[in-house]
Amino acid sequence: xxxxxxxxxxxxxxxxxxxxxxQRCLHCQSGIGRGKTSQWVAILLESSNKLRGMLETFLTYLxxxxxxxLWDYAQDAAAVAKQxxxxxxxxxxxxxxxxxxxxxxxxxxPQLHQTVMKKxxxxxxxxxxxxxxxxxxxxxx
Numbered sequence: 001x002x003x004x005x006x007x008x009x010x011x012x013x014x015x016x017x018x019x020x021x022x023q024r025c026l027h028c029q030s031g032i033g034r035g036k037t038s039q040w041v042a043i044l045l046e047s048s049n050k051l052r053g054m055l056e057t058f059l060t061y062l063x064x065x066x067x068x069x070l071w072d073y074a075q076d077a078a079a080v081a082k083q084x085x086x087x088x089x090x091x092x093x094x095x096x097x098x099x100x101x102x103x104x105x106x107x108x109x110p111q112l113h114q115t116v117m118k119k120x121x122x123x124x125x126x127x128x129x130x131x132x133x134x135x136x137x138x139x140x141x
Contacts, residue, residue, distance in 0.1 A: 056095040059112065061128050062121035063101070074101035 063071045078096040082088065088096045103109050105120055115121040123132055 054094065055112065056098045058128075058131065059098055059115065059121055060094060061131075062116070062123065062125050064122050064125070067101075070104060071097075071101055074098075074104070 060071070075097045078086075078093065078100050081096070081100075082093070086096070098112075099109070102115065102120070107118075110118060110120060116123060122128070
C-alpha cells in the first residue's frame with residue numbers, strides 16, 4: 001500500500017464533518033427548522049474507517065454467541081442460493097446473509113431497526129463495543 005501523506009488532513013476533515021453533523025443534530029433536536037413533516041437522514045460512519053461493508057456487515061457483529069451455529073447455516077444457505085442463481089450481487093452477501101438469519105427468528109423477518117429494540121441483536125456483544133462507545137461519544141449520549 002502506498003504511503004499516504006494526507007492521512008492527517010483527511011482525519012481533520014472527518015473530525016470537522018463529525019462536528020458539523022453533531023451541530024446539525026443538536027439543531028434538529030431543538031426544533032429549529034422543523035415543519036409539519038420531519039425528514040431525517042441516517043448516516044453510518046464506520047468509527048475506525050478500516051472495516052469493509054455496510055450496515056448489515058456491522059449488524060453481523062451483534063449476533064448473539066448462542067445463535068452463531070444458525071448464523072453459520074444462514075451464510076451457507078445464502079452461498080448455496082447464490083450458486084443456484086440468486087441474483088444478489090457479491091457486494092451484498094452480508095445483506096443476504098443477515099436477512100436470511102432474521103427470517104428464522106421468532107417473529108420472522110424483523111426490520112433492521114427493530115432487531116436491537118427487540119433484543120434479537122445484542123449491543124453488548126464485545127465486537128460491537130468499539131462502535132457503540134464511539135457512537136455515544138459522537139452524539140454525547
